[in-house]
Structures are given as C-alpha cells and as structure tokens.
Amino acid sequence: MQRLSxxxxxxxxxxxxxxxxxxxxxxxxAADTWNATKGExxxxxxxxxxxxxxxxxxxxxxxxxxxEYWWQIQDPDVxxxxxx
Numbered sequence: 001m002q003r004l005s006x007x008x009x010x011x012x013x014x015x016x017x018x019x020x021x022x023x024x025x026x027x028x029x030a031a032d033t034w035n036a037t038k039g040e041x042x043x044x045x046x047x048x049x050x051x052x053x054x055x056x057x058x059x060x061x062x063x064x065x066x067x068e069y070w071w072q073i074q075d076p077d078v079x080x081x082x083x084x
Contacts, residue, residue, distance in 0.1 A: 006049050014048035018055060040066045 004010070015034075019025055023036035023043075034051045036043045041058060045051035063070040 006047075008047075011048040014052040018048070018052055021055060021059075023055065 015025060018036050021038075023038045026035045026037075027033075028035065032046070034045050034048055036051055036055060041063075043051055043054040043058070045054055057071050061071060061073075
C-alpha cells in the first residue's frame with residue numbers, strides 16, 4: 001500500500017493545485033512562510049501542505065465576506081472527542 005504523508009516532496013504538488021484554484025502565491029523566505037491570496041481572502045501557512053488545507057476550509061465553507069472567525073465550526077467538538 002502506498003501512503004501519502006506530510007513531507008517536502010509533496011510541496012510542489014500542493015503549490016500547483018493552489019495555483020490551479022486561482023490563487024496568487026508568494027513565499028517570504030525571511031519568515032519562511034507561504035501565502036495565497038484570492039480577492040479579499042489571504043492564507044498564511046508554514047508550508048504548502050498547510051496552505052492547501054486552509055484553502056480547503058475556505059472552499060468548503062464558502063464565506064461571502066472576510067468577517068472575523070469565518071472559518072470556525074464549533075459543533076461537533078471533534079478535537080475534544082479525539083483528545084479528551
């Protein structure tokens with residue numbers, strides 16, 4: 001069985017996917033952070049895998065405006081279920 005894991009050899013694939021989704025990409029070498037921007041929404045991550053994950057949240061929730069905490073889902077509290 002092949003296993004996909006969070007590893008730098010996946011970075012370019014994630015960046016290609018982010019760009020295909022219409023996001024502008026930048027990399028801040030001094031801060032070692034990745035940024036994707038589309039319209040009024042901006043996503044900042046430590047690596048391209050995390051960046052693609054944040055964009056998946058955006059695409060799933062489909063916020064109309066960049067209001068405070070648009071990304072939060074409170075119920076169910078899966079985090080507490082898995083880490084009591």
